[in-house]
Structure formats: C-alpha cells, structure tokens
Amino acid sequence: xxxxxxTLWSQLDIRSAGWPERLRAILVGLTIRAxxxxxxxxxxxxxxxxxxxxxxxxxxxxxxxxxxQTLVGPRLGEPGLKTLSDVVxxxxxxxxxxxTIVASFILFAMxxxxxRLPYRLFYRFSSDGRLLRSFAAAFLLSxxxxxLAFANDPNYSGHIILxxxxxxxxxxxxxxxxxxxxxxxxxxxxxxxxxxxxSARDIRRWSRRFDWLTPLIKAxxxxxxxxxxxxxxxxRRAAIMNTNKGWDISVRKTIAQAIAFSRQAAERGxxxxxxxxxxxxxxLNRSYIAAKGRTFQARAIMIDNPxxxxxxxxxxxxxxxxxxxxxxxxxxxxxxxxxYDTHLALIETYLEIEYPGIGRSPSxxxxxxxxxxxxxxxxxxxxxxxxxxxxxxxxxxAAKRLIAKGHSAEAAGIAGKIGMIGVTxxxxxxALPISITAMEQLAKLQLALLFAEDANSGYAARQVRDAAFxxxxxxxxxxxxxxxxxxxxxxxxxxxxxxxxSLRSDLTTLVNSLQELNAGSALGERFxxxxxxxxxxxxxxxxxxxxxxxxxxxxxxxxxxxWICGISELLIAASRAPSAxxxxxxxxxxxxxxxxxxxxxxxxxxxxxxxxxAFSFIDQLFxxxxxxxxxxxxxxxxxxFDLLLRWGxxxxxxxxxxxxxxxxxTAAGALTLLVDPSLRVRLLARVPAAxxxxxxxxxxxLARTARGLxxxxxxLRTREFExxxxxxxxxxxxxxxxxxxxxxxDLLSPEAPDDIGAEPY
Numbered sequence: 001x002x003x004x005x006x007t008l009w010s011q012l013d014i015r016s017a018g019w020p021e022r023l024r025a026i027l028v029g030l031t032i033r034a035x036x037x038x039x040x041x042x043x044x045x046x047x048x049x050x051x052x053x054x055x056x057x058x059x060x061x062x063x064x065x066x067x068x069q070t071l072v073g074p075r076l077g078e079p080g081l082k083t084l085s086d087v088v089x090x091x092x093x094x095x096x097x098x099x100t101i102v103a104s105f106i107l108f109a110m111x112x113x114x115x116r117l118p119y120r121l122f123y124r125f126s127s128d129g130r131l132l133r134s135f136a137a138a139f140l141l142s143x144x145x146x147x148l149a150f151a152n153d154p155n156y157s158g159h160i161i162l163x164x165x166x167x168x169x170x171x172x173x174x175x176x177x178x179x180x181x182x183x184x185x186x187x188x189x190x191x192x193x194x195x196x197x198x199s200a201r202d203i204r205r206w207s208r209r210f211d212w213l214t215p216l217i218k219a220x221x222x223x224x225x226x227x228x229x230x231x232x233x234x235x236r237r238a239a240i241m242n243t244n245k246g247w248d249i250s251v252r253k254t255i256a257q258a259i260a261f262s263r264q265a266a267e268r269g270x271x272x273x274x275x276x277x278x279x280x281x282x283x284l285n286r287s288y289i290a291a292k293g294r295t296f297q298a299r300a301i302m303i304d305n306p307x308x309x310x311x312x313x314x315x316x317x318x319x320x321x322x323x324x325x326x327x328x329x330x331x332x333x334x335x336x337x338x339x340y341d342t343h344l345a346l347i348e349t350y351l352e353i354e355y356p357g358i359g360r361s362p363s364x365x366x367x368x369x370x371x372x373x374x375x376x377x378x379x380x381x382x383x384x385x386x387x388x389x390x391x392x393x394x395x396x397x398a399a400k401r402l403i404a405k406g407h408s409a410e411a412a413g414i415a416g417k418i419g420m421i422g423v424t425x426x427x428x429x430x431a432l433p434i435s436i437t438a439m440e441q442l443a444k445l446q447l448a449l450l451f452a453e454d455a456n457s458g459y460a461a462r463q464v465r466d467a468a469f470x471x472x473x474x475x476x477x478x479x480x481x482x483x484x485x486x487x488x489x490x491x492x493x494x495x496x497x498x499x500x501x502s503l504r505s506d507l508t509t510l511v512n513s514l515q516e517l518n519a520g521s522a523l524g525e526r527f528x529x530x531x532x533x534x535x536x537x538x539x540x541x542x543x544x545x546x547x548x549x550x551x552x553x554x555x556x557x558x559x560x561x562x563w564i565c566g567i568s569e570l571l572i573a574a575s576r577a578p579s580a581x582x583x584x585x586x587x588x589x590x591x592x593x594x595x596x597x598x599x600x601x602x603x604x605x606x607x608x609x610x611x612x613x614a615f616s617f618i619d620q621l622f623x624x625x626x627x628x629x630x631x632x633x634x635x636x637x638x639x640x641f642d643l644l645l646r647w648g649x650x651x652x653x654x655x656x657x658x659x660x661x662x663x664x665x666t667a668a669g670a671l672t673l674l675v676d677p678s679l680r681v682r683l684l685a686r687v688p689a690a691x692x693x694x695x696x697x698x699x700x701x702l703a704r705t706a707r708g709l710x711x712x713x714x715x716l717r718t719r720e721f722e723x724x725x726x727x728x729x730x731x732x733x734x735x736x737x738x739x740x741x742x743x744x745x746d747l748l749s750p751e752a753p754d755d756i757g758a759e760p761y
Contacts, residue, residue, distance in 0.1 A: 069158030092146030199254035233356040266335035298360040343372035396441035409456035412463035419467035440493035458533030469541035485555035497562035524579025535591035609651035613658040622667040653697035706749035713741035
C-alpha cells in the first residue's frame with residue numbers, strides 16, 4: 001500500500017503544471033480498477049453470496065411482518081382487503097402464465113439439441129434437473145401466490161403483502177435462472193463445462209473414497225521392495241481401484257463425448273467449440289491422473305508388465321485417432337492442428353505421472369508421442385503441407401518437453417522421426433517447406449540438448465545429430481537446380497553458415513555468451529561438456545555428407561566446407577572459455593581437429609579440384625589457419641598449413657584453371673608473415689621436397705607456378721579497399737612477402753632474372 005501511494009504521488013507531481021488533470025485521471029483510473037476488481041469478485045462468488053441474500057430477505061420479512069401489519073392493516077380495512085385479494089389473484093395468474101415461459105425454454109433446448117447431439121447427450125441436456133426444478137418451483141410459488149387471495153382476515157393483510165412480494169421476487173429469480181440455464185443447455189461450450197464439471201465431481205468423489213478406504217489395508221502390504229529414497233508404488237490404492245473396476249467409466253464416457261463434440265463442431269466449422277472440447281479432454285485426463293496417484297507403472301526392459309496399460313489413457317488416444325482419420329479424410333487443416341496441440345498437451349500431462357523407481361521411462365507420455373508421430377505421418381500423403389509443417393513443430397515441442405523432464409534418450413526417437421518426415425517431404429513435389437521445417441526443428445532440438453542435465457543427453461545429442469546428417473544425405477540424392485539449390489535451402493537451418501536462423505548462428509551466440517561466465521560456473525561447465533558430447537565423432541557424419549556432396553557436384557559442398565571450418569572454430573572458442581573444465585577443453589580441441597581433418601578426404605582428381613576450387617577452398621584454409629594462430633591453437637594451425645600445401649601440390653598438379661598450386665603457395669607464404677619464423681623455415685623445406693616427390697606436378701606446371709609467383713611478388717602493392725585476406729596480409733609487409741614468394745619460385749623452377757614478367761598480376 002505504501003508503494004502504491006508513493007507511485008501515485010510521483011505521478012501526480014503537484015509542483016508542475018497540469019496536476020489537476022493528472023489527479024482526475026488518477027481518480028478515474030483507480031475507480032475503474034476498483035470497480036473491475038469488485039465485479040470480478042462478485043461474479044466468482046455469486047453462488048456463495050446469493051443464499052445469504054435470500055436468507056437476509058426471508059429473515060427481514062419475518063422480522064418486520066408484525067410491524068408492517070400494524071402499519072398497513074388499519075389503513076386497508078375490509079374494502080382494501082378485497083382489493084388486495086383481486087390484485088393478488090391478478091398477479092398470481094400472471095405468474096402462472098409466466099411459468100409457461102419456462103416450459104418454452106425447455107422446448108427450445110430440446111429443439112436445438114435434438115439435431116446436433118447424440119441421443120445420450122440429448123437426453124442428458126434435455127432433462128436437465130435444474131431447469132425442471134425451476135419450472136416446478138415457479139409453478140408452485142405462483143399457485144401459492146394465488147392462494148394468498150383466500151385469506152379474508154384483515155389482521156393478516158400486511159403479512160399477505162410481504163409474502164406476495166417475496167414470492168414474486170422468487171418467481172422472477174427462477175424465471176431469470178431458467179432463461180440463463182436454457183442458454184447454457186444450448187451453448188456447446190457451456191455444455192462441455194457441465195460435462196467436465198460433473199465428471200470431475202465424480203472423480204473427486206471416488207478419490208475421497210479411495211483416501212478413506214486406504215487405512216483399512218495393512219501398511220506392510222504397501223512395501224514393494226524399491227531401494228531407499230525411490231518413489232514407491234501405492235499398492236493399497238491400486239488394490240482398491242482394482243476392486244472397483246468401474247470407477248473410471250464416467251470419465252471415459254465424458255472424454256468420448258467431448259471428442260464427439262470436437263468432431264461435430266469441426267465439421268460445422270466452429271473451431272472455438274472444437275478447441276474447447278479438446279481442452280476439456282486434457283483437463284479430464286489431468287483430473288484422472290491426480291485421482292490415480294502413484295498407482296501407474298512404467299515399462300521395464302525385457303519385462304512385459306500388463307499393469308502398464310491404462311484403459312482411460314488408451315481410450316483417449318484411440319478416440320483422438322479416429323477423429324484424426326475423419327479430419328484427414330475431409331482435409332480439415334485447422335482441426336488437425338488442434339489435434340496435434342491436444343496430443344502435445346496430453347504428453348505434458350502424462351509426464352507429470354509419478355512412476356515407482358528412479359529413472360523410469362515415461363511410458364504413457366511416449367505412447368501419446370507415438371500417436372502424435374503417426375498423426376503427422378498420416379497427413380504426409382495429402383496436400384496439407386502447412387499441417388504437416390505444424391505437426392513437425394509439435395513433435396519438436398514434444399521432444400523438448402521430454403528433454404526438460406530429463407528424458408533426453410526418449411526425445412532422440414522423436415528426432416529420428418522428424419528426420420524421416422523431412423526426407424519424405426523432400427521426395428514430394430512442392431513439399432520442400434516440410435524438409436526445411438524438419439531441419440529447423442532438428443537444429444532447435446540440438447540446441448535444447450546442450451543445456452540438458454540428465455546423463456543421457458550426450459547420447460540423445462548424437463542421435464539428433466545423426467538424424468540431421470541422415471536426412472541431409474538423403475536429400476542430396478534428389479534432383480537439384482544448378483543455381484537456386486533446393487538442397488541447400490532444405491539443409492540450411494542445420495548446415496548453413498550464412499543464415500541468421502541456423503545452428504551455427506545460434507551456437508555462435510551461445511559460445512560468445514559462454515566467454516562471459518566465470519570459472520566454476522555450473523551452467524558453463526555443463527554447456528561445454530554437452531557441446532563436447534555432441535562433437536564426439538562428428539567427423540564421421542561430416543565426411544560422408546561431404547563426400548556425397550562432392551561426388552554429386554552439389555552446391556551443398558560450399559555449405560559443408562564453410563560449416564566444417566565454422567564449427568571447428570566454435571569448438572576451439574568454447575574450449576577457451578573460463579568455465580570449461582580441463583576434460584571438456586581437451587575433448588573440444590580433439591573434436592575440432594578431427595572435424596577439420598574431414599577436409600583432407602576431398603579427392604584430388606581434376607574434376608573434383610575444379611569443383612572445390614570454385615568455392616574459394618584455399619581462402620577458407622588460409623582463414624582457418626589464421627584463426628588457429630590467433631587462438632594459439634598450434635595443432636589446428638599445423639593441420640591447416642599441412643592441408644594447404646598438400647592440396648596445392650596434389651590438386652594443383654592438374655590444369656584446373658584456378659592456378660591451384662600458385663594460390664596455395666601464396667597463401668602459405670602469407671601465413672609465414674603472421675606466424676613466427678619457424679613456419680617460414682618449414683615452408684621452404686617442404687616446397688622442394690614436395691616438388692621432387694612422385695606426386696609432384698609436371699615441370700611445366702612447376703615452371704608456370706614459379707613465373708606466377710614472381711609476377712605476384714613484383715605486382716604487390718597496398719590497396720585501399722582490399723577485401724582478399726591473403727592480399728591484405730601480403731600488403732602488410734611487402735618486402736618480406738616479395739622475398740618469400742621469390743624464394744619459393746626459385747625452389748620450384750630457377751629462372752634468369754630477365755624472364756620475370758613485370759605485367760600486373
């Protein structure tokens with residue numbers, strides 16, 4: 001209260017102009033707020049308040065009856081009593097006629113419900129007890145009101161007036177209640193509320209009975225041999241439920257009726273009612289699970305436990321399956337998406353089940369997830385592209401729910417299904433968005449697993465990764481366009497290095513944030529550990545994907561090369577974070593080295609070299625080596641330097657049209673300007689050895705490369721807007737750059753000084 005007053009005082013600010021207007025605005029705002037809060041409280045507690053109001057009316061009428069008779073009786077007399085009787089008869093007759101309005105309400109509800117409700121629901125809502133009791137009470141009160149006219153004693157005229165007024169008020173209240181009740185009986189959402197309310201009341205009643213009966217069973221019978229500290233199975237409650245097998249019949253019937261509501265509403269195009277019906281299904285399942293308590297059992301490895309099956313859960317999922325089949329047959333996209341959301345909500349509900357033992361599989365949530373998977377797959381053969389995309393997103397959300405509850409291994413299975421759906425979408429014409437969505441969700445799941453805390457998160461991360469690589473490899477086998485590559489678009493969410501919404505982009509943001517965490521941070525250590533788990537043997541899938549892309553001359557080759565270099569850099573950056581443990585740091589460095597080494601498996605034949613060189617492969621190697629040097633990663637620098645020379649001499653031995661050997665040696669020479677002098681010594685030792693080896697290029701190519709290096713050295717100069725990284729380094733120290741280029745040229749093919757061309761390179 002003190003804080004509110006200080007806030008209002010600061011808003012008023014009487015020292016500045018215009019404060020009266022601000023005061024008025026504050027008062028109006030407070031009035032609106034108080035009125036809104038009061039009306040909300042009255043609406044919520046109307047049922048509880050009304051009995052007290054009528055008690056006050058009856059009590060007040062009884063208390064003032066004698067005083068009112070003393071005041072009114074002498075003034076009426078015998079003539080006034082006769083007039084009062086006529087008035088009472090007239091009003092009573094009018095009220096008897098008004099009760100026919102209640103009967104019309106009943107007929108109205110029957111006429112509306114007969115065409116759209118199944119028989120049992122029609123019978124239930126057309127014979128509503130409250131509406132019938134309102135009719136009976138209003139009719140009897142009207143007759144009672146008329147009967148007051150037969151009182152001929154003037155000594156009771158005041159009592160007659162008070163009784164008539166109270167009866168009239170009651171009759172009007174009953175008529176209003178009947179009107180509101182009839183509207184509820186024909187309103188589908190209100191009908192659903194009544195069904196859920198009745199079923200929930202029945203579940204609570206059974207739950208209380210179970211609580212009362214539990215003490216009758218000996219406590220020793222509740223021990224089932226779990227280890228200390230583990231959740232125990234409530235054997236006593238389970239035994240009582242098995243004895244009363246029909247206790248959940250009402251909730252099953254209500255669930256079936258609610259799903260029937262959803263189907264009929266969807267067929268009419270009433271999506272609001274359909275959504276409300278499906279929401280009530282989730283609510284009923286939640287109440288049912290709360291009533292059962294710790295009586296659920298989970299599946300165990302190599303043990304077939306029949307107690308795992310739950311009839312209500314199975315009935316719910318089967319009813320949804322039937323509705324899903326009907327929705328697909330009429331191509332009802334909105335209803336299908338509602339069904340997907342309902343499955344997701346059921347998965348969340350079933351994840352709250354407490355199973356006996358530690359680390360038990362969420363059997364019922366996985367069962368619902370399986371139904372969701374089949375629902376999405378069932379829409380694949382249709383033309384409902386947007387619906388399948390929404391289904392894939394829902395599957396991803398279900399997997400995230402499992403990860404959040406510590407069931408990462410189970411989430412990996414859903415990821416595999418998402419990958420399969422992505423491949424299937426790529427096989428269909430005009431279904432590329434499905435593949436893009438699938439890869440997008442796999443990337444999001446991969447990021448979610450980086451923060452998982454359970455022991456199986458590493459396994460799940462590798463499974464999701466393998467699903468992404470399997471889907472990407474399968475997509476490469478499909479026909480592609482030469483310029484606007486559909487393959488690149490399909491795998492971009494996971495493998496792109498240029499998209500802002502991609503795995504690499506999000507990882508970059510996370511790794512940058514990781515640098516800000518202090519040493520000993522639990523979050524940073526867990527992230528580094530999970531990242532190392534994900535990167536373990538990452539190179540295996542990368543090699544296969546890169547080979548497939550190169551063999552098919554796919555535009556994806558560019559994406560994979562950039563992705564390899566970028567992810568390797570991120571792994572090294574994560575290993576340098578203060579919060580990374582020594583073990584994680586070592587694993588990250590090793591994973592980065594193995595991942596970058598995947599580039600060494602690119603074939604060196606002429607066609608492949610021409611294809612790879614089109615993507616500035618040598619520039620990528622140079623930039624990676626420079627990055628490794630900046631991050632003081634000597635192993636990465638050596639690997640990049642070695643690959644640069646090997647690629648230059650092996651792939652450059654053919655006439656690729658890209659001057660491969662010259663470009664590689666120029667980049668290697670530029671590296672010597674960035675690193676300590678020992679690299680220059682190594683370079684000058686490697687060049688003649690490579691030129692004299694069995695795989696060395698022909699003398700003509702060596703001579704041509706030497707001439708090109710000399711021309712390059714002679715043409716070196718500083719450019720104001722240089723964008724090439726190699727040229728930038730060479731221009732930073734032109735004398736040293738010319739010296740190293742000429743030395744390499746002399747080692748390849750010594751030439752007379754007058755053979756050096758002076759034309760610009």
